[in-house]
Amino acid sequence: MALAIPASAYGTMMGSLALGTLTLSWLGAIGAGLTVGLKRANVLLSLIVLPLAMPLLIFGAGATDRVVSGVSPAGALYLLAALCVLTCTLAPFAAAAALRISLE
């Protein structure tokens, strides 16, 4: 498979991708809500979302990295899950507020 990841890490990678995708979507929703209808939306969107996504990428890559080097990935996965729960519960409100500001 891509990146020469051993088969033992597939489960962890899929898990981190599943949790990370959901979290990234919610972060993106906040960013998109804030920049909707702006002229330079693309640049701003990346500037807003990338720093918020950075911890997520670190933990996501860290989980796979840990399992490849033979350490339990549980810690990184728990943190990913915590970020996922945090964004799933709070990001809808933030995104709604952002849309209200942008469109009112």
Add this chain to the structure above:
Amino acid sequence: MWTWFHKLASPPYVYRTAAALTPWFLTLATVAIACGLIDGLAFAPRDYQQGDAFRIIYVHVPSGWLSMFAYTCMAVAGAVGLIWRIKVGHAVAAAVAPIGASFTAAALLTGSLWGRPMWGTYWAWDPRLTSELILLFLYVGVMSLRPAFDDPGRGDRAAALLAIVGVVNVPIIHYSVVWWNSLHQAATVAKIGKPDMPGSMLWPLLSMFLGFMLFFGAVLCIRLRGEVLNRERHAAWVREAIGS
């Protein structure tokens, strides 16, 4: 108390108060920073491992604290503007952002200059360093989101919302050295119990911290006056205040 709160929401009152406070803040900041620098650079004992290089903490640590403090101020001011629709709140948030970004850049810069001789590298993807870098990007994001809207009120509210979302990062920075066993040293001063530092090293640091807080107050007052003037440039009181 409520009348005072209402007064604070009035731009002319804020403009005059900031003007009156500026010299006080500036004088006290100069005294505190001068005391801290002289005591820290000349009289504090050398570190038994790092020699004289540890003295950069007298700039680095207060900058780091202020970077987080300024961000919290910006988010609270933005929230005040967003929730109670107080325009001065947005003016404060707009005035704080570049100051906080400068403190963040100063903390990152002094840290990497110290890291080169001590850790052997300018930069490492350490949790504390990464989260501080994220803070810098958040400041830049807030600063560039505000003028991106044609309607200034809308830009203010969007920037305030982004600042509030980014507050999540502040406790992460503070606890990053506790949660992760990282390269950056653990909390030495702001911890429960006795600081891990002798008083002769600690007092200049606390003096610098006080000085940086006062300096932040002074720069904030100056920037806030400019911000309020610019925002209220069509109001009658501005023409009276600048006497044209």
